[in-house]
Amino acid sequence: MTAIIDRTHRQPSWQPAVSRWRLRPGVILSSAVIAFLVVAAIDPALLTTQSPYAVNLGAALRAPGLGHIFGTDQSGRDIYTRIVYGTRQSLLIGVGATAVAMGGAIFLGLLAGLSGRFVDGMVNRFLEVLFAFPGLLLALLFVAAFGQGVSTEIIAVGIGSAPGYARMVRGQVLAVKGSPYVEAARALGHPSRRIVRQHIFPNAMRPLVAMVAMGVGQSIVWASALSFLGLGVAPPAPEWGAMLDAGRDLVTQAWWLEIFPGLAIVACALSVTTIGRYLRQRFEGETG
Amino acid sequence: MKWIVWLKRLAGAVGVLWAAATLTFIVQQLMPGSPALTILSGGATKPTHAQILAVDQAYGFNKPVIVQYLTFIGHLAQGNLGTSYLQHLPVTTIIAQQMWPTIELTVVALVASWVIALVFTIATAKRRRIVSAIGSGIEIIAAGLPQYWLGIILLVVFAIELKWFPVEGGSGVAPIVLPALTLAIPLAGFIGQVTRDEFAKVLDQPFIISARARGMGDTQVRLRHALRHAVLPGITLSGWALGSLFSSAVVVEAVFAREGLGQVLTNAVAGQDMPVVVGVTLLVAVVYVLANLLVDAAYVLVDPEIRLA
Numbered sequence: 039m040t041a042i043i044d045r046t047h048r049q050p051s052w053q054p055a056v057s058r059w060r061l062r063p064g065v066i067l068s069s070a071v072i073a074f075l076v077v078a079a080i081d082p083a084l085l086t087t088q089s090p091y092a093v094n095l096g097a098a099l100r101a102p103g104l105g106h107i108f109g110t111d112q113s114g115r116d117i118y119t120r121i122v123y124g125t126r127q128s129l130l131i132g133v134g135a136t137a138v139a140m141g142g143a144i145f146l147g148l149l150a151g152l153s154g155r156f157v158d159g160m161v162n163r164f165l166e167v168l169f170a171f172p173g174l175l176l177a178l179l180f181v182a183a184f185g186q187g188v189s190t191e192i193i194a195v196g197i198g199s200a201p202g203y204a205r206m207v208r209g210q211v212l213a214v215k216g217s218p219y220v221e222a223a224r225a226l227g228h229p230s231r232r233i234v235r236q237h238i239f240p241n242a243m244r245p246l247v248a249m250v251a252m253g254v255g256q257s258i259v260w261a262s263a264l265s266f267l268g269l270g271v272a273p274p275a276p277e278w279g280a281m282l283d284a285g286r287d288l289v290t291q292a293w294w295l296e297i298f299p300g301l302a303i304v305a306c307a308l309s310v311t312t313i314g315r316y317l318r319q320r321f322e323g324e325t326g
Numbered sequence: 327m328k329w330i331v332w333l334k335r336l337a338g339a340v341g342v343l344w345a346a347a348t349l350t351f352i353v354q355q356l357m358p359g360s361p362a363l364t365i366l367s368g369g370a371t372k373p374t375h376a377q378i379l380a381v382d383q384a385y386g387f388n389k390p391v392i393v394q395y396l397t398f399i400g401h402l403a404q405g406n407l408g409t410s411y412l413q414h415l416p417v418t419t420i421i422a423q424q425m426w427p428t429i430e431l432t433v434v435a436l437v438a439s440w441v442i443a444l445v446f447t448i449a450t451a452k453r454r455r456i457v458s459a460i461g462s463g464i465e466i467i468a469a470g471l472p473q474y475w476l477g478i479i480l481l482v483v484f485a486i487e488l489k490w491f492p493v494e495g496g497s498g499v500a501p502i503v504l505p506a507l508t509l510a511i512p513l514a515g516f517i518g519q520v521t522r523d524e525f526a527k528v529l530d531q532p533f534i535i536s537a538r539a540r541g542m543g544d545t546q547v548r549l550r551h552a553l554r555h556a557v558l559p560g561i562t563l564s565g566w567a568l569g570s571l572f573s574s575a576v577v578v579e580a581v582f583a584r585e586g587l588g589q590v591l592t593n594a595v596a597g598q599d600m601p602v603v604v605g606v607t608l609l610v611a612v613v614y615v616l617a618n619l620l621v622d623a624a625y626v627l628v629d630p631e632i633r634l635a
Contacts (some may be wrong), residue, residue: 102363113527167345179350182595183357190375259472263577266474267592282474286581290493293482300475308470 065316068309075306078125083180090123090276109294112283117294121302124276128306130278131192131257136250138196139203139257144243146200147207151215151242152183152234161208165201173198191270191320195260198254206249210242217241232306245321251314255307262303278303335622339615344399346611350604351398355391357600362387365411389582407605412491412597417605420590428586431578432571434502435509436564442514447556448548451525468515473574477508477581494583505582509574513567517560518544525556558625565621569614 078085094114102109107115150161168176177198184190214220215238223233258278264270265279272280278299285295354361362381366373373381382388386397401408407417432538450461484504485493489498528534529552537547572587579588587606 072426075442163341163345166411167342167349170342170346170569170614172569172610172614174576175569175607175610178573178576178591178595179353179603179607182598183353185358186596186600221418255470263472263474266577267580267595269592269595284476289478289482290486293486296475297463297482300472300478304470304475307472308467310471 050196062316064312068312070314071305071309075125075129075309078122079129080126081125082119082125083153085122086116086119088119090115090120091274097215099288101292102294102298108298109292111281111292111295112288117298119280120276120281121278121299122210124278124281124302125274125297127188127271127277128258128262128279128303130189131195131261131271132254132306134192135195135199135257135261138193139198139200139253140250142196142200143203143207144246146204147211147242148209148239150204151211152238158208165205168201173202174263177260177264178269181264184209186269186272188271191264194264195257199256203246203249203253207242207246208246211238214238214241245318248314248318248321251317252311253314255314258303258310259307289319329456335619339619342615343608343611347399347402347608348395351395351605354604357598360387361385361411361600364600367412367597387447389471402608407608408590409440410594410602412594412599412601413602417601420602421587421605421609422591424587425583425586427613428572428575428579428588431505431509431575431584431586432568434506435571435575436567438506438510439513439517439567440560440564442510442554443517443560444557446514447521447525448553451522451556452529455501462519465515465522468511469519470515473512474577474581475503475507477578480504480508481581501584502580505578505584508578509571512574513571517563520559520563521556524559525552526551527553528552560626561621565614565618566570568617569610572610572613596628 074085082090092115094110097106097114098112100106100110100114100136103205106116106118108121111117111120122202122289146165150158171179175198180197181190187190211244220233220237220274223237224230251257261270262279262282263275266286267285271277281299282296285292285299288294292325360378360382360384361479361583362378363373365381365385366377379388386394390565398408399568406417407421409415410417410420413420436507446461446465450457453461481493485491491504513584529547534547542550575586576588576591578584579586587609590602591606593599594606598608625633
């Protein structure tokens with residue numbers, strides 16, 4: 039733990055800054071994918087000239103080729119265009135769910151880490167109970183009770199992934215709380231509110247940046263799973279998981295209906311995860 | 327002494343399950359709208375006030391919350407999961423009917439993922455740098471693959487294009503191969519990452535060097551000495567994996583149009599059939615808790631040096 043604290047508090051002088059920034063091919067590729075997706079989310083019209091909703095039955099179920107690089111669906115809509123337009127919603131759900139999860143996790147983690155042994159024990163028990171439900175199941179329970187829709191999907195996926203993060207935040211808070219500089223601040227007579235605000239909170243949160251990046255990838259995969267089961271975003275919205283659901287019955291005739299939206303999810307999740315791992319290495323000096 | 331430790335563990339497990347049941351009860355109470363409407367939704371006309379009252383009376387929705395809670399917990403303790411709102415059958419009957427295909431799928435997948443992960447670890451861990459790098463790269467990608475997409479790819483390649491396996495139905499071993507692989511490959515990626523690290527660590531230990539000094543071949547060292555140690559953290563992971571395998575099975579059953587608890591759960595969620603949703607969810611929680619108890623026991627068996635804390 040002391041190693042982490044040292045690294046976050048001062049630049050190691052023995053290593054030139056340039057080599058720390060040396061980028062690996064995977065990181066460059068992932069950044070390119072993320073940049074593309076961010077553009078697609080902000081202004082999809084920049085990346086395609088077609089409309090995601092324009093029905094053209096004459097061009098239904100075209101295989102990938104010139105004009106339609108990812109092919110067309112059963113209504114003749116261009117798959118590539120729908121993937122580009124679906125980016126905003128898919129990313130929004132992923133980021134939103136991670137925000138919900140992190141919000142809950144930080145609250146529970148801080149509560150457990152900063153309170154006395156009794157509260158800590160209670161929160162731990164609570165998390166243990168949540169762990170008995172696999173994440174997707176917790177999300178499904180929530181969708182069953184509160185109905186389908188984008189906001190339920192965001193909250194459901196967020197709740198499903200919160201317990202894991204909460205345990206991590208608690209661990210971080212405890213580690214920072216026991217660190218020499220917090221002890222020093224306490225010895226100097228700083229009020230505990232100030233110690234929490236100035237030392238514990240920022241230092242416990244720092245490693246979470248990488249976790250957030252990886253969490254977004256995971257959330258997108260889960261949210262798409264809900265949509266894929268027909269329990270998330272309703273068609274005709276071009277959300278990636280919903281596209282997979284819509285093409286399910288036609289997969290024997292038109293594989294491109296399923297392969298490309300899935301590829302978008304995988305590329306997005308893998309890129310975000312790669313960046314997350316890279317950040318974690320930079321923050322913690324951890325290998326692997 | 328040992329028995330007291332295990333009894334305590336058991337009591338803890340029961341406590342977790344009780345809390346889990348309470349949590350599902352709270353979620354049901356928070357549900358907007360009356361469950362009576364879901365129960366009556368099969369009818370053609372809008373239910374009348376009298377009908378709703380009758381259903382409330384029959385299911386006890388009009389009783390105080392605390393009475394409903396105690397009834398719920400009391401029934402659970404007797405193994406009664408209630409009656410489905412939509413199918414009007416006991417939830418235990420529905421689960422018992424659809425349980426076996428899912429159990430078969432998860433068990434086959436768990437075994438398959440272990441085989442894949444171990445073969446992969448033994449073959450690529452601590453080899454030349456390029457081999458190890460490729461091995462761990464494949465593991466990372468495998469672990470990140472969403473099951474619904476992997477399943478579709480396997481389906482398109484091996485069932486539709488190559489026609490090695492049936493797209494749907496079929497008999498014997500053939501129909502379970504692709505679904506089980508779909509579940510097993512990402513899990514093998516996870517297990518592999520853990521066993522690989524452990525394997526690499528163990529191969530640097532003195533007892534490995536002494537085995538090599540006795541003239542033992544590399545493959546022998548890997549199989550006879552290193553494997554046992556590398557397996558330990560993977561076993562811990564398996565307890566968690568059973569739960570996650572089940573939730574992935576929900577998705578995989580949808581991809582391959584397989585019967586099982588996954589389909590039951592998907593339909594129940596779509597129809598807001600809460601007793602079925604809660605029943606399946608609690609069943610998974612029971613499996614998860616039991617699996618973790620077993621993992622603790624297995625740990626002691628594999629490594630006798632570990633004493634129960």
